Amino acid sequence: MDAVMNETVKVTMNVDGWYGFAGFGQMGGNIVKSIHEKGFSNILAANTAQSDLDGLDIPEECKYHILGGYGSNKDRKKAKQLLADNNCENFDLLVNEIKERFKDCKVIFLIGSTGGGSGSAIVPAVKRRLQAETDKIICVVTCMPDDNASIKEFMNCYEFFQELESIEGSGATFIIDNNKNENKLILNEQFTCYLDAFLNGETASARGVVDRAEIDNVLSQRGACIVNKQGSDKARTQAVVERIRDNIYAPLEGDGVVANGILLYYLQIAQGNGGQER
Ligand SMILES: Nc1nc2c(ncn2[C@@H]2O[C@H](COP(=O)(O)OP(=O)(O)O)[C@@H](O)[C@H]2O)c(=O)[nH]1
Numbered sequence: 001m002d003a004v005m006n007e008t009v010k011v012t013m014n015v016d017g018w019y020g021f022a023g024f025g026q027m028g029g030n031i032v033k034s035i036h037e038k039g040f041s042n043i044l045a046a047n048t049a050q051s052d053l054d055g056l057d058i059p060e061e062c063k064y065h066i067l068g069g070y071g072s073n074k075d076r077k078k079a080k081q082l083l084a085d086n087n088c089e090n091f092d093l094l095v096n097e098i099k100e101r102f103k104d105c106k107v108i109f110l111i112g113s114t115g116g117g118s119g120s121a122i123v124p125a126v127k128r129r130l131q132a133e134t135d136k137i138i139c140v141v142t143c144m145p146d147d148n149a150s151i152k153e154f155m156n157c158y159e160f161f162q163e164l165e166s167i168e169g170s171g172a173t174f175i176i177d178n179n180k181n182e183n184k185l186i187l188n189e190q191f192t193c194y195l196d197a198f199l200n201g202e203t204a205s206a207r208g209v210v211d212r213a214e215i216d217n218v219l220s221q222r223g224a225c226i227v228n229k230q231g232s233d234k235a236r237t238q239a240v241v242e243r244i245r246d247n248i249y250a251p252l253e254g255d256g257v258v259a260n261g262i263l264l265y266y267l268q269i270a271q272g273n274g275g276q277e278r
């Protein structure tokens with residue numbers, strides 16, 4: 001494996017310009033901050049709550065306050081109503097901002113929790129619009145409530161997936177399971193680390209690893225997607241198979257909401273640096 005890695009040459013394509021990240025609500029903002037720290041500059045954090053945006057350590061020009069909002073207090077309907085106000089003026093402004101800001105990107109990631117109000121309400125709505133109005137690949141990054149969450153959060157989660165599944169078209173969905181760590185920021189860090197490695201994984205080598213078209217092909221598939229990262233010394237078949245079950249993502253079987261009709265894509269990014277273990 002090392003021999004393969006040694007003959008690997010990084011392709012110097014501008015990976016950053018290819019991808020845009022729009023986070024909604026608190027979880028969305030946090031993930032966007034984390035991905036920004038990895039060197040991705042096409043970011044936007046939108047929120048109904050100005051106070052959430054104020055606390056977010058990203059450039060001011062990447063913050064977007066949804067007009068008239070004071071936070072949604074886990075109330076999806078309230079966030080939906082805000083978008084619908086004035087003949088959907090707020091919604092149109094938000095969608096136009098995203099289209100304009102990411103006009104040169106090939107892939108847009110829409111990020112927000114399932115259990116909250118703002119992100120949960122806005123992510124599916126924006127996905128539907130962008131899918132209809134652009135030819136970009138629209139991916140979703142979200143999280144499942146942990147077992148201590150309120151009934152309200154689980155109801156939001158259910159509605160979120162119902163809405164998401166009703167949207168025609170393609171685009172991968174990454175579903176972080178908040179039960180996997182009490183510290184949500186650590187989960188964010190793990191996820192953005194894996195995603196960064198995956199998006200930067202294009203390499204040119206005698207035997208080839210993955211190219212940009214293959215990466216985008218994975219991102220364009222409909223269904224749940226997981227990305228992990230593992231040291232090349234550990235990337236044996238057995239370890240790879242184990243990580244399909246044991247990772248930071250929502251389980252892909254049993255009675256969970258996410259178990260219905262999804263495709264599983266497992267990408268093992270073998271890195272020479274020992275990788276990132278959780
Ligand atoms: N993984 C992860 N989960 C988060 C984060 N922030 C909030 N959550 C979870 O998201 C849910 C609350 O949603 P939140 O994003 O605060 O709501 P919103 O601001 O109204 O969209 C709860 O289940 C939280 O545990 C985060 O940064 N990472």
Ligand SMILES: [Mg+2]
Nearest residue numbers: 025026027116
């Ligand atoms: Mg919150």
